[in-house]
Amino acid sequence: DGGITQSPKYLFRKEGQNVTLSCEQNLNHDAMYWYRQDPGQGLRLIYYSQIVNDFQKGDIAEGYSVSREKKESFPLTVTSAQKNPTAFYLCASSTGGSGYEQYFGPGTRLTVT
């Protein structure tokens, strides 16, 4: 079955620790995205990548980093510099370009205490 996987589903960390969230897709999509969703809020774009070895900052990139070494994988690191890291993190992919829908992974719920 084609799809997007994210792991883990729930993640707990202490303040001051970096943490990396996994995102893998086997849809052969060129574009991948990371969003953050806070309670009662819309999705906000953190980073996106249109092609391997290239990525761009989204609207709220501060305190986050990404890499895109393989087409299938787009891991997100939440660094200790991110002031409010507790949130629901969603990874998505699409064929790229206009008119193409995005598909989402099941998300990772990160809690930092």
Next chain:
Amino acid sequence: RKEVEQDPGPFNVPEGATVAFNCTYSNSASQSFFWYRQDCRKEPKLLMSVYSSGNEDGRFTAQLNRASQYISLLIRDSKLSDSATYLCVVNSLTTSGTYKYIFGTGTRLKVLA
């Protein structure tokens, strides 16, 4: 003004009712439009793309009005299982030449028995 605006609701309707949501967008150059459904604590899932001529998928009808810059979603014969948050998504070309998805904050629907 937000780039994509939706009435947050909640819309509480009885089973079998017809309900309509609107979504307005600010970028007149936006190129593609979608409705997603998001259940509580889950990822968004594509409900339908929205085409210029309007489109229908079973009990769901989507319309686009480019002149007034809004899209709509009509749900007929509401089911209990339609209870969810409905996200309006607009895809626009950025100044850097990439396509960006802008999400509304969602409209919450509760279908009551």
